[in-house]
Amino acid sequence: SYTPGDSAVVAAFAGRPATNNTPTPPEQPEQPEQPKKPEVPEQPAEPACATDPGGAMVPVCAAVSGKELTLTFNRDLAAIDSATARALRQLFLVEGAYHHGNPVTQSPNQVAVNGATVTLHLGTAIRPGDEVTVTYFGGNSLQDTDSTPIADFTTALTTTARD
Secondary structure, X not given: OOOOOOXXXXXXXXXXXXXXXXXXXXXXXXXXXXXXXXXXXXXXXXXXXXXXXXXXXXXXXXXXXXXXXXXXXXXXXXXXXXXXXXXXOOOEEEEEEEEOOEEEEEOOOEEEEEOOEEEEEOOOOOOOOOEEEEEEOXXXXXXXXXXXXXXXXXXXXXXXXXX
C-alpha cells in the first residue's frame, strides 16, 4: 500500500504481489578437506644443541629467560667460589641483545656455574630465537671437573626459550 511520502516508484508498485525471480545459485561441489598443517611451537621445548665437538670444551646450547642467558657445555664444569664468579663477569662478552633497536655488547652482572651450565645474568635481555655471540677469554678461571682450564672461545648460538 502507498503511504504519502513514498517515492513514485514505490507508489506505482504498491498493492502488487512481488515475486523473487533470482535464480538459486548452483550447488558447489564438495571440496576435499585440506590436510591441516601441524602446529609449530614458537620455541622448541628443549634447546636444539650443536653436535658435541669432541675434545674441545665449549658451549653447545644457549637458552634465555628474561635477562638470564644459560650456556650448556658438552661436559661438567668445576664448581666456582664467589671470587671466581666475580672475576668471570669481566671475562665474558655477549653480543645479541638490542636496546631501542641498537645492538648491545655486554658483560654479565653475575655468573653462576652448575654442572655443565654457566648462567650469565645480563643487563639487557636477549630474545628467544636471536643469535647470540659469546666470547670467553678467561685463562684459568673456568675449568672442567678434571681442573683443565677452558680455552678461550667465541661461539655463535641461536637462543631458545627457557622455562
